Amino acid sequence: MTRRPATGAAVLQPELTRSITEAVLDELAEQGYARLSMEAVAKRAGVGKSALYRRWPAKQAMVIAVLAEFSVGRADIADTGSLRGDLYAVLEGVLEWLAHPRFSRILPDLVAETVRNPELGDIVTSMIGDPRRERGARVLQRAIARGELPADLDLELALDLVAAPIYWRLSVRGGTLEPGYLDTLLDALLPALAASVRR
Template sequence: MTTESKRAPAGAAVLREDVTSAIRQAVMYELAAVGYGRLSIEAVARRAGVGKTAVYRRWSSKLEMVLEIVSGVAGQTLPQLDTGSLRGDLEMLLRIVARALQHRLASQIIPDLLAEAARNPKIAQTLQEALHTNQREVSAHLVKRAIDRGELAADTDPETAVDLIIGPIYWRLAVARTPLPKGYVSSMAATVATALGATSGEPVASRGISG
């Protein structure tokens, strides 16, 4: 009787997910600490507790690594909100976005990458695609529900809606980096609902999400 020893497959098939996760986390912390310009593969590997080879087995360059990881985070799907009214949906969405933009890592990474995007077309394209696709999808669902409820006209443009919904809060938190005054989110939700031509709908409880 003979037994065959089983060999683990070589190459990408044996990449450990826990190592990949550690590297991804290290990239985010390094971006927040030093920015894209000063980020290095060596520093990422050191923070992740791995060798540089582990990083290079997954990504061929700093740019490729950052683009994949950041686009994955930026493109995370937001919950499909349905509070019963357009204004309620808007307020809930704005609170979620505000909380994300004020996260201690995001608040450092986003302004740095926006500045870097002005110099690097690949970063600009990646951010635009990841953010815009996600936001457009959420906005389309939000507008459709409001149309179905009779709050918005059937020809309401989701593209315009996403600019009105997301634009102001991105400007304040990611570009101007100005704290949100008390009551800003509720006021902005009401303003956007009016700007979109909402005919009815009152805000509902924020279900424990503050901001």
């Protein structure tokens, strides 16, 4: 028996999904989470609202899915063979993520929204924060296995130490990173990580 080609909800064209994803990011950057609407995203993407609802049941699910796709893959770091090499790649990834022209405008609004909406905060943590931290933990665990970090490393503290300086400089202070900043930061981080053991 010959099967008929899938139609309607069974077909989610990748090109169309990419167009919608770009529209979500643009709307978030320009309008913020609270003012973003499914209608505005559909209009910007040049599609009907049904194209959005075939992919996501509601605005929150759409936003989280798009931001997770944008954010989590950027935390995948290949094994360079050394802690310094791995950490430099991690810092470059954090910098690229936080300094992205659209995401740098989205993140402060999203953080503020999660304070007002704890349910959204829990979802952002589980879909974006936790997966990114898991990938960072793998980098540190590789260094432990190589003997570059202590076996009793406090992983949670170490992960905070790695990400916090760039986040603070870019997202909180609105500053910039001068040439050589990542190397200087690494020089400070490596001994701090070595001392970050569980008490």
